[in-house]
Amino acid sequence: MVAAPKAGRIVVIGGSAAGLAVAEEVRRRGFTGDVVLIDKEPGLPYDRPPLSKQLLAGEWDVERLLLRPSEQWDALGITHMPATAALQVNAEASTVRLSDGTELAYDALVIATGAAAVHPPSLGAGLRGVQVLRDLPDALRLREALGHGGRLLVVGAGFVGAEAAAVARGMGVPVTMVDPLPLPMVNVLGEEVAVMLDSRHRAAGVDLRCGRGVAKVVAQDDRAVGVELDDGAEVEAATILVAVGARPAVSWLAGSGVPLGDRDRDGVEGVLCDAGGRATDKIWAVGDVAAWMDNGTGRHVRSEHRLAATEQGRAVGAALMGAEPAASTLPYFWSDQYDLKLQSYGSTGRHMAFTVVEGSLEEGRFVGVYGHRAPEGHPRHVDGVLGNGKARALRTWRQAVLDRAPWPVTDPTAKVSTAEATAL
Incomplete structure (x- = not known):
């Protein structure tokens, strides 16, 4: 195992729960060098699961989302660089080029850029009134749109889509939810539980169109006003939420020397790592962007769970300091609906x-x-x-x-x- 020196620089790309966990763990274990946390989003790192739940419903304010309150940052001894994107990694030279024009050298690099929401052009990408829900600005924009009334059309009945639909119905907003699968969240939870969720959404007044896809988005000028489904039905909507999944944010790593998975070749996307999160001698990856080797099956696996993100971050932080990580616990998720x-x-x-x-x-x-x-x-x-x-x-x-x-x-x-x- 190649560990970072006690002094030097550890650079973490991504202000996620996983990235912050790395930074906190190396500090806790006595690392005295520079810890730099680079985040393309402005402001302090925040928790993402409540975006489609408590924040969207107006039950929480933005401050409650913060992973660590502002008064704790000085004590962490972390150089935080918000509103700064990592543009390119040079694995051979051990440098990363940033959007502000600087080139930052590292002794260890941790990639924690998460995943980006999928928004195909065929589903109205670029049109006003159509959006995804992945980050804080997305959630605030959707909350504002729901406050103006009008029908919400949700494309995709997975976690984000189903939770947003439930929140909207709680606000009295009319909702249509469309998914090509026969039941909401059926791939994740199985048919028995999905039947129960189907019943709950329908009882709450959701116009549920399962087994249907979107043939085209209908627009007037540059604003979406509804969709035409693949059965010919038309649905008018004031707002369209596209919730058809996410893919690991690795496009910026092309040509960097960082090993990347290919879905057809490797069966998984993301940064390919060993069972401890190491991709190369000096580069590690954690969270949604990382595909860790499962020694039991011999396959790389991404774990898209909030708890796993923190555990991976702590494990990599421990490994960077030459320590054995704590035993991992089980993947965990929760979903609030009605x-x-x-x-x-x-x-x-x-x-x-x-x-x-x-x-x-x-x-x-x-x-x-x-x-x-x-x-x-x-x-x-x-x-x-x-x-x-x-x-x-x-x-x-x-x-x-x-x-x-x-x-x-x-x-x-x-x-x-x-x-x-x-x-x-």
Whole structure:
């Protein structure tokens, strides 16, 4: 392992949760050299998950999003360069060229540029009234648009789209949500849970058009006024939110000497790293932009979870100081939609087996577990858990995921399943 010296310069590109975690960890472990955090966004680094939840709903102000309040920055001893983009890395010379014209040398470089929202030209990119939701200005612009009324058309029923639709309905805004898949969030949560979400959105008044795509965006002058769907239906809208996914922000690294994944060749995009986040002797990557090697499967994997971003940052910070990182915990996400606060640990997905072990989906208070299917078609272990409204049971099943507990055999007349009894 090549570690940074105790003195020298560590440069972190990206004011993300992962990037800040690297900077804080090396300082905590006694690094006395320069730590430079370069961020293309103005202002202090902030948390992104609440953008489509509390901030969009007007429940939080911008200050509450900050990863660290302004008064803590002096104590960190970090040189923060906001509103400055990294334009090019020269891995051979160990330098990075910045948008202000400077060229910065480094002893260790950490890439934490995250992911950028996908906005195809066919979905109205460049038209007024059409936007994505990835950063703070996006969220503030959408919040303002929702305050003016008129129909919101959401293209994409994944995390961002479904959460934004729920917030808009809470504000009394009429919403149409379009997705080519048959159910909202079905790829992430599987059909059983997606059916429940479909019912919740429809009950809240969302005009849900699943199994449909957008054929074209209808515009007057340079402003979008609606869309035509692939079944010929027309939907008028005052605002169109394009929420069709994100891709790792690596275009600026072309020709840099940093190893980049290709979806067709490697099955994954992003900065290709070993199992500890190292891409080259002096370059590391963390967060959504990073594809870390999974030694168990021999494949590079990106972990697009908020908790994983912080853990990767701490792990790389420890490695840069020559220390062993702490053991990682489970991937975690949450999603607020109406009265639901869905929380998940471990792996979930449409391709996995799923069963409810506590409560019921119909009632909305439940815990369900996911398992990767073995060759004979049945899962052997609990690989993930999802729940709402049952915090104690969710904690129990989170431990079952950590323990790789046997797949549960549930008895409808019993109070707990065999796997939960084992965990208890």
